[in-house]
Amino acid sequence: MKITRSEKYQRKRAERAALEKAEKKRVEKYMKMAIRQARLAGKKGEVPVGAVIVKDGAVISRAHNLRESKRIATAHAEILAIEKACRKVGDWRLTNAEMFVTLEPCSMCAGAVANARIKSLYFGAYERKGGACGSVHNVLENTGLNSNVNVTGGVLEEECSSAITAFFENKRNKIT
Ligand SMILES: [Zn+2]
Numbered sequence: 001m002k003i004t005r006s007e008k009y010q011r012k013r014a015e016r017a018a019l020e021k022a023e024k025k026r027v028e029k030y031m032k033m034a035i036r037q038a039r040l041a042g043k044k045g046e047v048p049v050g051a052v053i054v055k056d057g058a059v060i061s062r063a064h065n066l067r068e069s070k071r072i073a074t075a076h077a078e079i080l081a082i083e084k085a086c087r088k089v090g091d092w093r094l095t096n097a098e099m100f101v102t103l104e105p106c107s108m109c110a111g112a113v114a115n116a117r118i119k120s121l122y123f124g125a126y127e128r129k130g131g132a133c134g135s136v137h138n139v140l141e142n143t144g145l146n147s148n149v150n151v152t153g154g155v156l157e158e159e160c161s162s163a164i165t166a167f168f169e170n171k172r173n174k175i176t
Helices: 005-043 077-089 107-115 157-175
Strands: 050-055 058-064 097-103 120-125 150-152
Touching (some): 005 050, 005 077, 005 120, 005 157, 050 077, 058 077, 077 097, 077 107, 120 157
Parallel strands (some): 120 150
Antiparallel strands (some): 050 058
């Protein structure tokens, strides 16, 4: 049977749509894992931010913000996730790794992502006051760190930002 040009085009378009759908599902699956991490942080009274690192199709580390518990300024979810991943891989280079984090990283964390040579960064909620991946600064655009990180923001944005909003509302209610 002869395939017409229009049929070919339709088929290609359907294939592309299927691929995009599968990729969206994949990204959301890992973001949901990061959201679970954020909830763990929230339960400990920490600002609920969670991060997951995936390399070659496997989750190599999960972490959540522990700044209050550890009383360490750098204990952001992303830094802790990078440290765990480096220990697991046995290398400071996390080549081909992807990070999924519920909130747009700050300058420190965005710098760490570039330093770790992470390939792609996916974040959920935008951090309008201090986000360093487009909102206030764009650290990853020109890192000077010899690395190129692909950044995608707004993954499951509503779910990610509502976790943080709820946390602060709760906190405010407790104070007043
Ligand atoms: Zn940070």
